[in-house]
Amino acid sequence: MRTLWLLHEMGLDFDLRIYPFGKALRAPEYLAIHPLGRVPCLEEDGLVLFETGAITEYLVEKYPEKGLGRLPGAAERAHWLQWLHYAETVAVHGATLTQQHIVIYEDRDRSPFVMKLERRRLEKALEVLDTHLADGREYLLESGFSAIDTNVGYSVYVARHFTPLQVFPHLAAYYNRLSARPAFAKSLPETPALFRQPFYDLRDDLAS
Ligand SMILES: N[C@@H](CCC(=O)N[C@@H](CS)C(=O)NCC(=O)O)C(=O)O
The missing domain is CATH 3.40.30.10 (Glutaredoxin)
Known part of the structure; x- marks a missing residue:
């Protein structure tokens, strides 16, 4: 996506x-x-x-x-690279939670411990983004929208299925801006392929 x-x-x-x-x-x-x-x-x-x-x-x-990169020599090049790779740091927690909540079929094979740990680690990773966006900037770089916003934005798109974004107000506003972009809407699956419900909560009902 x-x-x-x-x-x-x-x-x-x-x-x-x-x-x-x-x-x-x-x-x-x-x-x-x-x-x-x-x-x-x-x-x-x-x-x-x-x-x-x-x-x-x-x-x-x-x-x-x-104009969606910040090529070598550009003032924000180093930070463009940082956030590009940070997107994967966030995405990995989303992928683990997707596996635990959705891909693994039998409850006996899921781990409430992994679900809890990964949700916490995801939240810490989102907190870093929220703090970065707290100065009121619209996108991750001061110069405006770039390809890192699609990468990080996708990670946030996945993350919000596993943790409520409301506790991160700056990140939630950023995600609202991103998801209002026509290109974002065009990239969504026509029929839900993976996420069949908006939110997957912790599963304390599972045996530890
Ligand atoms: N770091 C890789 C991750 C690739 C990846 O794991 N893709 C997932 C979907 S997001 C996939 O193809 N999963 C199918 C599978 O593991 O069978 C990338 O960004 O391209």
């Missing part, structure tokens, strides 16, 4: 191929593109690239006129 969002923000022409989670991602044809069978993947002019962060850097450098 975050790469799709970025492509829409950039206004590029592209063909989207959707691979549902499951066997399609482990088919030999797909493993020839991404050896781990994950999404996303970008193919352009014979180049095959995986890892969202790398795809982000590649796209903003290939299309500098879109």
Whole structure:
């Protein structure tokens, strides 16, 4: 979703191929593109690239006129890189919580301890963003919207399924700004593919 969002923000022409989670991602044809069978993947002019962060850097450098990167030499370059990679720090907690609450099918295989720990670690990671945004800035960099906002924004999109954003007022306002962008709306799945409910609370009902 975050790469799709970025492509829409950039206004590029592209063909989207959707691979549902499951066997399609482990088919030999797909493993020839991404050896781990994950999404996303970008193919352009014979180049095959995986890892969202790398795809982000590649796209903003290939299309500098879109203005969504902060290229080497730019004043905010170092912080642009910092938040690009921080997006993955947040995303990993979201991915673990997605696995615990949604992907794992049987209650006996879920861990209330992991759910609690990961929710706490996610909240600490969100707190850092909330504090950063507390000075009233609209987006992560003072110079305005860039590709790091699609990466971090996606991580917040996932995170809010597992922790209420209201306790982070600056982050909640930032997420509202991001989700009002037309390119964000275009990147959402037409039918809920993964998140079938808006919020997944802690599961204290599970045996420890
Ligand atoms: N760090 C990688 C993460 C890739 C990843 O784990 N993608 C997930 C979806 S967000 C996936 O393909 N999961 C399918 C699976 O593990 O079978 C990236 O940003 O591209």
